[in-house]
Amino acid sequence: MIMTEPARRKAPNPSDESPAGPEPAPAPVEEAELVKRARKGDLAAYDDLVRRYQERIYATIYHMTANHEDANDLAQEAFIKAFQALRSFKGGSSFYTWVYRIAVNKTINFLKQRKNKAQMSLDDLDFNAEHDPDLVALISDKTPRREVNLAELQEKLNAAMQKLSEPHRLVVTLHDVQGLSHEEIAKIMDCNIGTVRSRLFYARQQLQAYLSDYLQ
Amino acid sequence: MNQNTENFEQLRRLLKLKRYEQPPPGYFDRFSSQVIARIRLGERGEESAVIERLLWEAPWLQRIWAAFEAKPVLAGVFGLAVCGLLITGVIYSENGDVQPVALIPVTESLPSSTEVANVNAESHPLLVKPAALETSSTNPITALETDGLLLGGLRAQPTSFVLPGRN
Numbered sequence A: 001m002i003m004t005e006p007a008r009r010k011a012p013n014p015s016d017e018s019p020a021g022p023e024p025a026p027a028p029v030e031e032a033e034l035v036k037r038a039r040k041g042d043l044a045a046y047d048d049l050v051r052r053y054q055e056r057i058y059a060t061i062y063h064m065t066a067n068h069e070d071a072n073d074l075a076q077e078a079f080i081k082a083f084q085a086l087r088s089f090k091g092g093s094s095f096y097t098w099v100y101r102i103a104v105n106k107t108i109n110f111l112k113q114r115k116n117k118a119q120m121s122l123d124d125l126d127f128n129a130e131h132d133p134d135l136v137a138l139i140s141d142k143t144p145r146r147e148v149n150l151a152e153l154q155e156k157l158n159a160a161m162q163k164l165s166e167p168h169r170l171v172v173t174l175h176d177v178q179g180l181s182h183e184e185i186a187k188i189m190d191c192n193i194g195t196v197r198s199r200l201f202y203a204r205q206q207l208q209a210y211l212s213d214y215l216q
Numbered sequence B: 001m002n003q004n005t006e007n008f009e010q011l012r013r014l015l016k017l018k019r020y021e022q023p024p025p026g027y028f029d030r031f032s033s034q035v036i037a038r039i040r041l042g043e044r045g046e047e048s049a050v051i052e053r054l055l056w057e058a059p060w061l062q063r064i065w066a067a068f069e070a071k072p073v074l075a076g077v078f079g080l081a082v083c084g085l086l087i088t089g090v091i092y093s094e095n096g097d098v099q100p101v102a103l104i105p106v107t108e109s110l111p112s113s114t115e116v117a118n119v120n121a122e123s124h125p126l127l128v129k130p131a132a133l134e135t136s137s138t139n140p141i142t143a144l145e146t147d148g149l150l151l152g153g154l155r156a157q158p159t160s161f162v163l164p165g166r167n
Helices: A028-040 A043-065 A069-083 A095-113 A125-130 A133-138 A150-163 A166-177 A182-189 A193-210 B009-020 B028-059 B059-070 B072-094 B112-115 B140-145
Strands: none
Touching: A028 A043, A028 A069, A028 B140, A043 A069, A043 A095, A043 A166, A043 B028, A069 A095, A095 A166, A095 A182, A095 B028, A125 A133, A125 B009, A133 B009, A150 A166, A150 B009, A166 A182, A166 A193, A166 B009, A182 A193, A193 B009, B009 B059, B059 B072
């Protein structure tokens, strides 16, 4: 389901040439302090941690599921599980990477258990998408499918993403959509960087094949 | 398929579209509070789970709980009874000069071991002759009668009834 009314919410600067990846990590001491307090049951401290990472966690899950309701549930459950498991958090990685890993594992388990392809429930496109030069170029006269509009392009792109396997979809999401580095993705997926690169290459090839009608 | 399969620039531009997908306005303003609320609810849920497990392991408690739920009057009566017991306990505890009641009379001098050994069973009310215990299943009264006392001085005697109109 595509909602026709575009959201007026400001996107996290997606028009930049570099992908809108994670912002520089907040001061580690402060995050460590928040984690320490949250571990003692301080929900206000945990609320701060949730606010810091909620958009990135939600976005990752949403791009994996292409369903707002599922993404909402899974993101909430990921943060709840992280809170319950805070005592087992050793601090070997950043809290951000650790939560990301919980969210990703939860999402992949959910997608494996989901027997049938769920109907897509896509978020609205931000108003600024219409003014993005790259996207304007895609729907310009040069595009083979001239009648296409952004909403249709969004639907086709999400449908193509859903055809990928979960690990390949995850790599594309984390790198090409969220802008994480290969190293960060390797940490989150608990694999080596070579695997990340090869999965990314294969996933792009697949997507390019699925979307050839919409690419020059 | 695109001929230049290794040049993914067009695809990367297309993927930028996904960065413009945004949840409804205000969604992230409510998100963290919903998470915290669910965490709080889960903590309360754990407490209620302990009660549920207790009820499950003690069926009689479950029946009582069900009765209280079905008839709140019972719960009220139970509460009143508990309060009554509590008040009674407080009142009795304030009367500290009440002498403890001895169940067995205390003799002034304890008998020596030889005296204990020579106690005459017939003279002591708490000791019963073994013969008295030899009751008969067919006539227990008769068997006890031989010993004499029953219930601290009440003697059981055989009685005869003469019904009117009969010889």
